[in-house]
Amino acid sequence: AQSVTQPDIHITVSEGASLELRCNYSYGATPYLFWYVQSPGQGLQLLLKYFSGDTLVQGIKGFEAEFKRSQSSFNLRKPSVHWSDAAEYFCAVAPNTGRRALTFGSGTRLQVQP
């Protein structure tokens, strides 16, 4: 079975600083990988996804993520954080068969300081 680990429960960055959120997965083959964001009081919104091909994927709101097979990682990055990026971020994984549901990590809460 697939699993996802987000080692950072809470991260605080200053507005304008760069951001990297870590995600490690466990799966026997190359899975499908995702990042979702949850703003307070809201459901989750898809930021970006990786299925295959180019290991650097671009998403919405200026986010990108890089798939590193050798490290079983799919870290999320943003070069310059805005105050509106404060939210909880979830990494998720699914097998590439399409016959399963997503497995989510435990989330990383991002706080942005002025």
Next chain:
Amino acid sequence: DADVTQTPRNRITKTGKRIMLECSQTKGHDRMYWYRQDPGLGLRLIYYSFDVKDINKGEISDGYSVSRQAQAKFSLSLESAIPNQTALYFCATSDSDRSGYYGYTFGSGTRLTVV
């Protein structure tokens, strides 16, 4: 109107009571899911349905049941609620086209408190 609507938004119920959470969608998606969110645990899958006749248990299905009444409706029931089922519950949908498998659309959630 929202694409995925969950009712109620908030509910307080007593231990031992039966409660149903409802989810309806206008996306036309075949696939529907129920997750619960607990602080520090992320979202955990309760049940999922790939079409009206295809319902599957997730990792934490004990104490829950579901009904897929139509393509657009997927209800979650707690037969006899217990306090550790206090959580935020999310319904989600996704397309059955390969590219849409995991582009979930989430509802706004139902906050359930069992006292």
